């Protein structure tokens with residue numbers, strides 16, 4: 017018809033064109049394709065962790081939805097009559113019975129439970145490693161501070177999702193976990209007992225908690241995580257991805273592969289790889305065999321069991337805190353005009369303080385660093401961790417702090433496995449949780465500085481080849497092979513801030529915060545290695561005539 | 577350490593920025609030349625890569641078939657081995673199905689799709705001009721609303737808005753009952769027999785030999801209405817020691833019976849059952865965080881994070897020789913709470 021041709025001047029010739037035309041003339045997708053179809057994404061193996069987090073979350077949604085079709089969160093009493101013989105006739109909650117049914121009577125149900133649990137472990141792990149990569153490379157710096165905050169919130173929500181899910185089967189292990197939570201909640205001053213009663217619908221364990229955790233686990237928390245992931249990725253698109261420094265890469269460009277086809281293929285293929293790996297692990301390794309634990313009963317407990325890895329550190333902190341030291345008691349009975357109240361610091365302190373320190377420092381770090389350096393510029397080039405020695409040291413200290421507490425959650429296993437006394441293990445870990453992070457900081461910073469110095473050596477004098485040559489006058493030297501200009505640029509293109517000298521204001525007065533900043537800056541940057549400069553390189557080459565420049569030395573130094 | 581810096585401060589006060597216009601810094605040499613892959617130059621290698629990708633996709637098909645085979649032909653009977661076998665086959669089937677596709681696509685992308693790195697310029701997230709305009713627009717909106725000029729409206733609105741969400745908190749009041757004194761007493765009462773957990777059969781004093789330990793619940797607990805909640809507070813550990821080794825404090829001399837003592841099994845740390853009894857040392861150990869209680873010192877904490885001794889249940893023997901409670905616990909059992917006092 018003539019009227020339609022009048023509207024559509026554009027006449028698609030290919031099949032793709034016709035589909036595009038159909039879609040675009042109705043909902044307008046061409047703008048998106050133009051914007052994203054060939055958008056450039058930098059590529060590096062350390063950029064995969066965020067993807068792993070995203071993909072395991074998708075797997076969690078898929079497997080979790082399957083489980084909801086069979087799981088029943090009721091805490092009503094029932095007698096098990098499914099096909100797992102050892103528990104037949106045993107009194108238990110409907111929730112536990114339905115978890116057994118999923119494991120034994122729904123084909124593929126056990127597999128789905130395993131997939132769900134393994135991908136949950138992997139999800140939190142990927143979040144954590146992704147976060148470490150962002151930290152160690154300085155990707156949190158302006159303009160990405162808010163995305164760092166969103167990421168930290170994601171990590172915390174991941175922990176919440178994991179814990180609420182872990183409690184659902186209502187087996188002996190998860191019930192004891194809830195009891196520990198109840199004990200911690202009760203230690204909160206003033207409102208603790210009330211929160212506990214509101215949470216459990218009365219006294220522990222009650223009949224309400226599983227249903228309530230279920231709503232949190234399958235509705236509220238996933239919705240919040242989804243929202244946060246949306247914000248997170250939206251900001252990644254707005255900011256564009258960071259890239260590692262190197263030849264051709266600057267703070268104002270992006271070097272990489274276009275979304276279509278290469279990046280999309282790699283990222284899309286990677287989803288299947290992650291799913292495949294989770295499936296393989298779930299096929300081979302049993303996780304959380306709830307049928308071995310039995311239904312929840314407040315009386316028995318099994319020794320030597322471990323919480324999931326991301327909760328373990330809090331449990332470890334609870335273990336490390338002594339109840340009394342000498343005659344010093346951490347449980348205080350405080351007399352008030354209306355009577356005596358109890359403050360249980362031996363519980364409250366380890367439950368709140370370590371996690372509080374870790375998450376507060378994490379959230380504040382981008383601003384701490386930019387305050388110290390007075391660096392408010394945008395950063396799209398990442399730091400190699402060695403080129404930010406103090407930051408790297410702080411990160412390692414955090415990791416050590418976490419790991420010691422996590423190890424403490426297994427103090428009994430450590431003791432029985434290495435045949436040492438449990439008490440000694442605890443004493444050592446108590447020392448280590450304070451000293452370990454400091455040592456970790458110092459070692460990591462030293463190693464980073466040493467690596468930087470090695471980079472300087474290589475940039476100036478080339479790589480050691482292991483080839484020994486005897487000079488005419490008898491001296492033996494090792495042949496160094498100069499690096500090419502691309503490799504060298506990689507080694508020299510970084511920033512090395514200097515200690516900040518406090519600046520006086522108009523009245524010649526140096527404010528306290530200026531002094532503090534300069535002291536912090538000294539802590540950060542007193543030990544530093546600066547990048548090689550062209551004049552140093554020239555000097556090095558003319559000064560070391562003894563050195564044999566290999567045939568590979570095609571480079572003209574003069575060109576710089 | 578030597579300060580090897582020659583860089584001059586650039587845009588930032590303290591930072592030298594090599595490659596970005598500093599005095600003595602290397603200039604960016606640009607992207608290194610592209611090195612062709614084997615498949616770019618050798619048609620045979622290209623063909624081979626193509627076949628490899630197809631083979632990987634075919635492996636995925638086999639994986640899916642394995643899944644179907646396992647799902648329909650490995651029957652679930654009552655043995656756990658059979659279940660494990662099915663789980664293994666389902667899992668491996670899925671793994672091959674997924675890995676075949678995933679590895680195939682990535683291999684395809686790496687060997688056959690273009691591997692030229694491309695460069696794109698970054699654009700500023702926003703434009704300063706836009707920002708100024710936005711600021712102006714917001715200013716106009718605020719102006720026209722008059723909120724700044726009419727503090728009466730502003731302040732009453734703030735007050736109302738602060739108050740309005742409170743019902744949303746109050747409405748959760750019925751999540752649970754108020755604690756009252758629920759945490760201060762347990763199922764135990766004077767004269768109640770000590771019975772075995774979980775069967776509920778009463779225990780004679782003569783059954784309790786030196787060195788033995790019993791897990792105990794109060795008589796009638798199994799029939800109680802809130803069985804689990806009562807059990808969570810009332811469980812008790814019963815042991816017999818050499819009466820000489822017990823050192824009861826004043827007023828507690830008659831809380832045991834001929835070396836038999838009963839203590840709350842609920843840890844005073846955060847409430848796990850204190851399930852381990854070390855016979856030789858007379859220590860009770862909580863498996864959760866290893867608090868250790870010494871029976872010879874009325875269950876005083878000798879190690880670990882707990883800060884209070886386990887409460888003791890005063891016991892006696894009735895006419896038929898069965899162990900009975902003389903009363904409820906004399907203090908709240910389990911973890912501490914604010915109102916405990």
Ligand code: HEM
Nearest residue numbers: 063066067069070143147155163164167168170171257258
């Ligand atoms: C559900 C959890 C998460 C998902 C799905 C997720 C996903 C992603 C993805 C796909 C990217 C882009 C690629 C990459 O750099 O890896 C990204 C970037 C980023 N993520 Fe996450 N992430 C999660 C958690 C976190 C956490 C815990 C943090 C830190 C506390 C964080 C901070 C960041 C930052 C700052 C960026 C920008 C990095 C850059 O541009 O170099 N994310 N995230």
Ligand code: FES
Nearest residue numbers: 843845846862865
């Ligand atoms: S609950 Fe017993 S030691 Fe923590």
